[in-house]
Structure formats: structure tokens, C-alpha cells
Amino acid sequence: DGGITQSPKYLFRKEGQNVTLSCEQNLNHDAMYWYRQDPGQGLRLIYYSQIVNDFQKGDIAEGYSVSREKKESFPLTVTSAQKNPTAFYLCASSMSGITEAFFGQGTRLTVV
Amino acid sequence: GNSVTQMEGPVTLSEEAFLTINCTYTATGYPSLFWYVQYPGEGLQLLLKATKADDKGSNKGFEATYRKETTSFHLEKGSVQVSDSAVYFCALGGSQGNLIFGKGTKLSVKP
Numbered sequence: 001d002g003g004i005t006q007s008p009k010y011l012f013r014k015e016g017q018n019v020t021l022s023c024e025q026n027l028n029h030d031a032m033y034w035y036r037q038d039p040g041q042g043l044r045l046i047y048y049s050q051i052v053n054d055f056q057k058g059d060i061a062e063g064y065s066v067s068r069e070k071k072e073s074f075p076l077t078v079t080s081a082q083k084n085p086t087a088f089y090l091c092a093s094s095m096s097g098i099t100e101a102f103f104g105q106g107t108r109l110t111v112v
Numbered sequence: 113g114n115s116v117t118q119m120e121g122p123v124t125l126s127e128e129a130f131l132t133i134n135c136t137y138t139a140t141g142y143p144s145l146f147w148y149v150q151y152p153g154e155g156l157q158l159l160l161k162a163t164k165a166d167d168k169g170s171n172k173g174f175e176a177t178y179r180k181e182t183t184s185f186h187l188e189k190g191s192v193q194v195s196d197s198a199v200y201f202c203a204l205g206g207s208q209g210n211l212i213f214g215k216g217t218k219l220s221v222k223p
Contacts, residue, residue: 004155006155031209033210033211040215040216041215042201042213042214042215042216043156043201043211043213044213045206045210045211048208048209048210050208050209056208058210090155090156092156092211094209096209097209098209099143099144099146099205099206099209099210099211100144100146100158100161101158101211102158103148103155103156103157104155105154105155106153106154106155
């Protein structure tokens, strides 16, 4: 079945640590996105990539980093510089130039 | 910049009641409009979409019409079921292929 797989589903991080969230898609989509969801805040764009080896900052990129070495993969690293990382993180993908996006099941990150 | 405003929840209805969730937008040009649904602990699923003015998107009994004159895309369903309980997000297509979301409306349907 085609889709987007995010892992892990739950992640706990100690303050000061970097963590990497995985996102893999087998839909052959060119574009991939990372969103952050906080209660009552909707989704906010962190980073996006429209082609392999290229990515751009979204609205709230500070404290995050990404890479796009393969078309299928778009991992997100939450660095120690992110001051409030506890949130639900959603990865999405779409065909190039089309905004209809398909979402993964999300990763819930908690700082302990 | 582009933005989406949707009615705040939570919305609580009895089964078989009529549902309306209001959504208005601010945008340059005529972006595509979407409704997504999120069930507890899950990602978002596309519910319906409309790509140009006067288009009506529909799916699973839900409908929304792209109204350019009122910059609105209200979600409606004639008879809700308990299984429709979820959070509903209105969104518009951004210039970078991303989506710009409203804050979401939580719907609870009681038997």
C-alpha cells in the first residue's frame, strides 16, 4: 500500500538533546513537508522540500533542521535550540505543483 | 498574507443533526480550498476539496462550496453520526505548494 510512514509514534527527549523524526513515502511525490501541531493552534509549517537536495524554511524553522538526500525520505531533527519542542509533528507529501497533501500518522514528541 | 479563519469549537451535536462549520479565507488570487479531518491520535485525512470558484466538493455526505464573493468555504452535513466526531481543519493552498490551515474545530456527536 502506498502512503507515508512516520516513526516513532511517540518520542521522549531530555532537555538539551537532539532527536530525529523519520518520514518515508512511497507515493513517488516530489514535495514533502513538516508541520507542527499544538493544541488549538492548527498546523504550522516548519520546513518543506520540492525536490531532492533542496529545502526551504517554513514559518517556524528556528531550532529545526532537515535533509532531503532521497526522494522518499525527509527526516526532521529537533535540536536543543528549539525552546518548546513538545508537540505533535506531522509529515506530508504531494505531487509537485499540487497542494493536495497526504499526511503520515504523526509523531508525538515530549520533552522530559 | 494568506490566512484561514474557522469557527471555534467545540461543537456538540446530537446524532442526525445538521452540521455547519464556518470557514473564511484571505488570499491573493484563487487558491484551492480543502477540508481535512483528524481523528484522535492520527494524522490528517483529506475530506474534500474545491479548486475554483463555485466548485462544490463533496465526500461521505459532507459538502462545501467555494464562494469567491464571500471568501468562504463552509462545511456542511445534513445528518451527522457518532463516527463523525473528530477535529475538522479548513485549509487553502499556499504559493509554495504548502497548506495554510485554520485552527481546527472539534466536533462531538452524541448518540
